[in-house]
Amino acid sequence: xxxxxxxxxxxxxxxxxxxxxxxxxxxxxxxxxxxxxxxxxxxxxxxxxxxxxxxxxxxxxxxxxxxxxxxxxxxxxxxxxxxxxxxxxxxxxxxxxxxxxxxxxxxxxxxxxxxxxxxxxxxxxxxxxxxxxxxxxxxxxxxxxxxxxxxxxxxxxxxxxxxxxxxxxxxxxxxxxxxxxxxxxxxxxxxxxxxxxxxxxxxxxxxxxxxxxxxxxxxxxxxxxxxxxxxxxxxxxxxxxxxxxxxxxxxxxxxxxxx
Numbered sequence: 001x002x003x004x005x006x007x008x009x010x011x012x013x014x015x016x017x018x019x020x021x022x023x024x025x026x027x028x029x030x031x032x033x034x035x036x037x038x039x040x041x042x043x044x045x046x047x048x049x050x051x052x053x054x055x056x057x058x059x060x061x062x063x064x065x066x067x068x069x070x071x072x073x074x075x076x077x078x079x080x081x082x083x084x085x086x087x088x089x090x091x092x093x094x095x096x097x098x099x100x101x102x103x104x105x106x107x108x109x110x111x112x113x114x115x116x117x118x119x120x121x122x123x124x125x126x127x128x129x130x131x132x133x134x135x136x137x138x139x140x141x142x143x144x145x146x147x148x149x150x151x152x153x154x155x156x157x158x159x160x161x162x163x164x165x166x167x168x169x170x171x172x173x174x175x176x177x178x179x180x181x182x183x184x185x186x187x188x189x190x191x192x193x194x195x196x197x198x199x200x201x202x203x204x205x206x207x208x209x210x211x212x213x214x215x216x217x218x219x220x221x222x223x224x225x226x227x228x229x230x231x232x233x234x235x236x237x238x239x240x241x242x243x244x245x246x247x248x249x250x251x252x253x254x255x256x257x258x259x
Contacts, residue, residue, distance in 0.1 A: 003035040003251045004222040006155045006204035010049040031223035041066040064093035071105035075112040090257040092120040093128030100133040117145030127152030135163045156206050161192045176202040179212025182231040193235050198246045203228045
């Protein structure tokens with residue numbers, strides 16, 4: 001059994017599923033995906049996302065403000081606190097820093113990120129981190145904010161092995177691998193996967209984006225997390241069943257409120 005630790009079910013185009021999110025969830029179940037974590041990226045979208053996935057007991061939710069939206073919509077810290085405090089929210093994020101796509105809003109991103117870290121510690125809920133071209137600032141804010149108390153995940157990881165090891169050793173974080181690892185030009189990321197212990201890895205789709213091989217060019221969906229797991233199994237030369245078992249156990253270690 002597999003767990004998709006990071007997907008955006010509310011962002012899917014449901015045309016090919018008869019307009020029904022239930023068809024997406026059923027396809028995932030048929031592929032052996034027993035749990036999915038639907039990730040919040042803006043506070044404005046959170047209530048609608050929450051309502052869409054509410055009928056599915058196997059779908060968890062998080063709440064956060066993605067760094068690439070902060071410049072357009074400054075963070076409402078009180079509203080984030082209200083939403084993230086809900087019992088059905090098992091994690092804080094997606095948050096973090098992205099200097100690749102938006103280097104002009106560094107100060108706004110850092111302020112938002114710092115508050116997410118503070119809030120996660122207060123609520124004792126793990127963090128879901130987006131980081132791109134911001135390794136030192138990401139680690140610094142996490143360390144200074146005491147993120148080791150609540151733990152978390154560096155999601156859709158594409159950074160260096162050094163960053164991954166520091167996150168694991170200094171912050172007790174986990175590293176989540178997406179379909180990018182299966183891309184032909186991702187040999188450096190596969191080297192990172194090969195070097196990291198399976199006991200520190202999660203698997204994700206980040207659907208509807210980044211569909212893994214052999215589905216590249218298609219809309220991604222949680223059912224395809226099995227292919228991400230197969231990629232990891234191939235890279236690490238271990239059975240697929242071992243990847244499924246260990247990454248599932250890892251998910252519950254990080255997201256202790258999941259059940």
